[in-house]
Amino acid sequence: MTIYPHPAAETVTAGLSLRAALAGLPVIGRDEPIAREAVAADFAERYSGVPAVGLARPEPAVLYTGVLPDAAGPADATDPPAGPVPPVPSGRPVPPVLLGLYGDEDRVRGWLPGLPRHTTPRSAAALVAAGLPPVRTDTAPCQQVVAGEVDLRELPVLTATPRDAGPYLTAALVHAGDAATGGSALSAHRMLVIGRDRLTVWMVPGRRLGQLHQEAVARGERLPVTVNIGVPPAAMIASAINSRFLPTGSDKLTVAGGLAGAPVGLVPALTQPGATALAESEIVLEGFLDGTLADEALPGSPPDGSLPEFLGYDGRARSGLPVLTVTGVTTRRDPLYQAVIGPGREQSHILGAAGALSVALSLPSAPALHVHDLHFSPAGGGMLLLAVAVRKESAEGDRALAALAEEVVRRHPFVKTVLFTDDDVRIRSAEELLWALTTRANLGADCVELPGHPPVPMDPSQTAEWAGERGGPPEAPARTFVDATTPYRLRTRTERSFRSAQS
Structure with missing residues (x-):
């Protein structure tokens, strides 16, 4: 293992910033050129643990800095009906891809002083009671760079296996707030890139984001959202808590403040009035959900496989999913692109820590x-x-x-x-x-x-x-x-x- 150079962390705690969490970690740097279609398989073979592969081992943080630009990406309704999609025109460097950050339970606990040593009804209730509401700011690291145009192909969105429907965002948190109801949602979803500015979003039935989306559509409105990539560890863990078991007056971002011991920062979106982004994110996609639906497949292809699921088996694509239209992209300077491969220790620790808190609260x-x-x-x-x-x-x-x-x-x-x-x-x-x-x-x-x-x-x-x-x-x-x-x-x-x- 080598200590890999990474952008300097700001003066915030590890629970509130991915960069602060990386500071001092023995990060493995992979500098050799690699196609984005090969990154997930390389990580699974070399570093991943159960249930991705049959090895019980913690996963190291690995930074792939040699990911090659995507010469062709998914088409959409504005592309020509036939022929390849043109190469990405901007020439901007591809952000490094980070995998494995949450692959060690003790590592995660070290970032989150509020995470109980033993998860019990009493300790979970104490965490919620110690929650700190998020604070708003007018400027934030996640808006240091504003993209001139939206083109999701400029991000190294991974395709995990040849059977995947296409490139998926896998470690991104969708944040939504509904001004009409006062409700909010913070959750991770698998999101398939189906065009330069469009994503399908698979929402497990009963999730709060799905409820907010349905309510907005019923009113004939759009639901403004942000998609946050490279988020604070406290927000990542809190996002997987079942909000049904949080008491009235609390929400996931407030619990994240309790986990980190300090409040999470929010910043208003630039292109979506009413939406806010997690201020310490590496990359933010701003956009909206309306009544548009699409199959979980690239244009011209039928729904089939999706991507590897959390138990280690291939997933199945869905039909008629909500479409998220991206209207703006902001990033930090020299951003990192974070992903998970689906199954493995990383996903298990995120889901497991939050799941234990959910059970304890219930x-x-x-x-x-x-x-x-x-x-x-x-x-x-x-x-x-x-x-x-x-x-x-x-x-x-x-x-x-x-x-x-x-x-x-x-x-x-x-x-x-x-x-x-x-x-x-x-x-x-x-x-x-x-x-x-x-x-x-x-x-x-x-x-x-x-x-x-x-x-x-x-x-x-x-x-x-x-x-x-x-x-x-x-x-x-x-x-x-x-x-x-x-x-x-x-x-x-x-x-x-x-x-x-x-x-």
């Missing part, structure tokens, strides 16, 4: 159980496998696990398996979880089905076809929880021979 009171920690394993992409360390206050705690598991999977539909352990188990260690599973559970009796929950289609084992091959009924598969805890009355029989302070 848990009901359970007097017989004390939740000691919550952790989403990277093996489930940071979403499907939830480990819960508990301390039982009485024998009633043995029977309280089922109700707690049912409440978790009901409120968090991506959770497939809940694994309960005692509070002497380090649930952030895969070996510790396997030890508890091996010595404190008999799966024939201690693995319990929770039926009646819809499948997660990105998980192949939850499909009707999979169930049919297993000889089972084709209805939606059940969720499960595993009791790898010691029965309350036998707890003295499983005390560990060697005891140490738990992390």
Whole structure:
């Protein structure tokens, strides 16, 4: 590993600036020329971890500085109907591509002093209570350079595999505020570049951005937005928290302020009145969502694959997605372009840290159980496998696990398996979880089905076809929880021979 030279960080904390987070990190610099279609595969082969590849390893921050300009890009309605798209005319240098920044959990925690050491209902509530609302400024680093024209082909938007629908933005946060309702949204979405100034946006049903978009369209209005690339780490983690579980008066950017220990900065957009951008972003796309829809495919191609999903399998394209029209582009001087490859430690840590906070905020009171920690394993992409360390206050705690598991999977539909352990188990260690599973559970009796929950289609084992091959009924598969805890009355029989302070 080498310390790679990077633009100097401003005097802001690491939680509030990607550049400050990079400062002092052992960043691997890849200077050799490389096509943007090859960057993701190179990172996956050399550096990525589970579930992208079958290696359990943290991911380093890698900066690709030799990404070649794109000689041809996606066509749109203004292009000629046939023939290649002309090469990018500006001649501006291609921004370096940053991958792997969030690929180490301890690294992320070091940037965010407000992120609880143990994620519990109490610590999550304390984080929200300590939240700091964002502050507005008239000038910001993200507007140091204003593009003279919009041409998304000038950005090194990656194509991860030959089966992808095309180039996708993967680590960009869409920020929207609705002046009519006072609502706001901050969330990451996969966005396919389908033209010089157009993107399709896949919004998981129920997301706040989708609600704001539908409300604006129903009023016959456009929803002004910014797309922020290279955002503060606190904003990235907060963006993945489920806003349904935030109390009235709080929002994701306020939680981001609590994570960083200082408020996030916002700056008004230059081409979209009412929209604001994250001031410390590397690159900002300003634009709007209206009633325009398009298939998740390049012009002239049918919807097919999308890009690698968070569990490590190819995704499937969608039809009739909202189109985001870009009206302006601003950047820092010498900007960095940040991306994720889809599956891998980086995506798992972002989703897992925010997911644990979401679960903690949603848990009901359970007097017989004390939740000691919550952790989403990277093996489930940071979403499907939830480990819960508990301390039982009485024998009633043995029977309280089922109700707690049912409440978790009901409120968090991506959770497939809940694994309960005692509070002497380090649930952030895969070996510790396997030890508890091996010595404190008999799966024939201690693995319990929770039926009646819809499948997660990105998980192949939850499909009707999979169930049919297993000889089972084709209805939606059940969720499960595993009791790898010691029965309350036998707890003295499983005390560990060697005891140490738990992390």
